[in-house]
Amino acid sequence: MTTLRAExxxxxxxxxxxxVHAVAEVSLEVRPGELVVVTGPSGAGKTTLLNLLGGLDRPTSGRVLLGDVDLSTLGDDDLAAMRRDRLGxxxxxxxxxxxxxxSENVEVPLRLLRLAPGERDTxxxxxxxxxxxxAHGAQRPYELSGGQQRRVGIARAIAARPPLLLADEPTGQLDSSTAATVMDLIGDLVHSRGVAAVVxxxxxxxxxxADRVLELHDGRVRSFSAPAPTGT
Structure with a gap:
């Protein structure tokens, strides 16, 4: 079973x-409960690829499927609904x-889904x-640390229980210890909830x-495999 497929x-x-060939001939599959990490230097095409996978941009060629739905076949309204309902x-x-x-930040996507107030609260x-x-639901962003703000962003992304989670450099503004904690959190959520994730x-x-690592250079896949063991 494949949650996400790019061809x-x-x-x-x-x-x-x-x-400029920002992304060139990239193919990948992501299954439920799998964490795929996309690496590469700045300018490698990571954000462009993520935007294509999430339907925020349309490919020049090739196609992206979320479940069995080809995103290129959807009009703007249907594509927006797909992102709302099935993507964090x-x-x-x-x-x-x-x-x-x-709490109110996390609630935003649930209001878009028009869930009942009790279900939103839950x-x-x-x-x-x-x-x-x-214990921090009443605090506003300026009252939270950078790591806590990042975790609120993750909570907002998973609140609607989407089958797919995309995260663009979620640790980029954090110190190394907090960054490791955030990545561990994403990994735990993916594996415990059966979410497919690309980070x-x-x-x-x-x-x-990660479960698998896709390495991008100049928009092209250099490798796509299990991560190297620690110390190599």
């Missing part, structure tokens, strides 16, 4: 200097709404507990927490 996906951008996204920036509490509490912030990072140490 020969490419994304080109026209510039004054010519065509953790952005590079914390992306929290400053005037809302942690899911918000469940998501915050899952990331270890059950980008430039840190090879964090990549060792």
């Amino acid at each position: 020969h996906v490419s994304r080109d951008f026209a510039t004054d200097a010519g065509v 996204y953790v952005f590079q920036s914390f992306g929290l709404i400053p005037v809302l509490s942690a 899911r918000v509490a469940e998501a915050l507990d899952a990331v270890g912030l059950g 980008t990072t430039h840190d090879p140490t964090l990549a060792r927490r």
